[in-house]
Amino acid sequence: MTTRPRLSQCGLSAGKRARLHRILHQHGLGNGTALFLPYDQGLEHGPRDFFPDPAAADPRYIIKLALEGGFNGIAVQIGLAEKFYWDYAGEVPLILKLNGKTDIPSDRDALSPLHASVEDAVRLGADAVGYTLYVGSPAQVPDYGQLHEVRRDAQRFGMPLVVWAYPRGAAIEQKGGKDSFYAVHYAARVASELGADVVKVNFPHPEKQQDVPDPYHTAFTAQQAMDAVVRAANRTLVLVSGGSRAGDEAMLEKAEESMAAGATGLIFGRNVWQREHGASLRLVEQLRQILAKYPTTPKV
Numbered sequence: 412m413t414t415r416p417r418l419s420q421c422g423l424s425a426g427k428r429a430r431l432h433r434i435l436h437q438h439g440l441g442n443g444t445a446l447f448l449p450y451d452q453g454l455e456h457g458p459r460d461f462f463p464d465p466a467a468a469d470p471r472y473i474i475k476l477a478l479e480g481g482f483n484g485i486a487v488q489i490g491l492a493e494k495f496y497w498d499y500a501g502e503v504p505l506i507l508k509l510n511g512k513t514d515i516p517s518d519r520d521a522l523s524p525l526h527a528s529v530e531d532a533v534r535l536g537a538d539a540v541g542y543t544l545y546v547g548s549p550a551q552v553p554d555y556g557q558l559h560e561v562r563r564d565a566q567r568f569g570m571p572l573v574v575w576a577y578p579r580g581a582a583i584e585q586k587g588g589k590d591s592f593y594a595v596h597y598a599a600r601v602a603s604e605l606g607a608d609v610v611k612v613n614f615p616h617p618e619k620q621q622d623v624p625d626p627y628h629t630a631f632t633a634q635q636a637m638d639a640v641v642r643a644a645n646r647t648l649v650l651v652s653g654g655s656r657a658g659d660e661a662m663l664e665k666a667e668e669s670m671a672a673g674a675t676g677l678i679f680g681r682n683v684w685q686r687e688h689g690a691s692l693r694l695v696e697q698l699r700q701i702l703a704k705y706p707t708t709p710k711v
């Protein structure tokens with residue numbers, strides 16, 4: 412097990428630290444862990460994601476769900492933030508996603524363009540900004556350039572930077588895909604080296620990697636792989652993503668293994684809002700019980 416870093420250890424400016432403190436210690440369970448509700452899938456995958464529960468197509472339903480479920484924050488794109496966030500008077504912290512793209516063209520040369528700024532995030536009262544970085548994509552060079560701009564502004568405004576570190580592209584596919592241990596481990600390290608304050612990763616699968624450098628041939632369990640991912644992120648706080656719809660047992664196991672490894676929290680979207688309302692809240696309550704077992708102590 413890896414120790415979860417405290418905010419005072421993470422090289423944060425006063426503004427970033429105050430905002431992360433609000434998210435982690437004044438919302439959700441208030442114990443330094445986090446449960447985020449991401450809601451950018453309407454852009455990334457299209458409205459098909461709302462077919463399982465049509466209520467979820469309405470951003471007001473999602474924000475209410477985040478409040479009812481005691482989430483630490485929601486992650487949305489600029490258009491929804493401008494139209495809906497203030498309906499709830501900023502009661503749940505906002506991570507403003509600054510880039511995003513559709514899945515209509517193939518992901519092989521993926522680059523996620525910027526369409527909002529850190530200044531927008533300040534104007535909207537956000538507590539963090541989110542940036543999707545496609546590690547391993549042929550477009551990773553311009554991607555790093557965009558991230559650099561965002562990081563500079565985030566430093567200037569004291570705004571925490573959450574990097575969605577997504578392995579992508581043909582080279583990643585050849586090595587076992589975007590959730591192979593090799594890819595997730597590398598992506599966590601890249602985000603940390605490039606200055607993310609928080610990194611969001613897929614849960615790593617050691618059994619999926621192929622054609623990878625030697626050290627990865629060692630047999631890792633899922634728990635060991637997750638431990639290694641948290642270590643690779645060093646003093647960058649780790650969030651683990653939910654992924655496409657799975658059963659409750661699988662989600663709870665992923666949550667437990669992630670938190671035991673030293674992740675700071677979970678960012679589960681479709682697995683929460685693709686269920687009917689009562690089932691969503693029941694799963695959230697079980698996730699909160701897991702988070703309650705892993706407080707950050709001491710707090711600062």
Ligand SMILES: O=C(CO)COP(=O)(O)O
Nearest residue numbers: 449652653654679680681
């Ligand atoms: O962070 C996420 C999307 O931005 C994760 O969403 P899912 O849990 O639906 O995979």
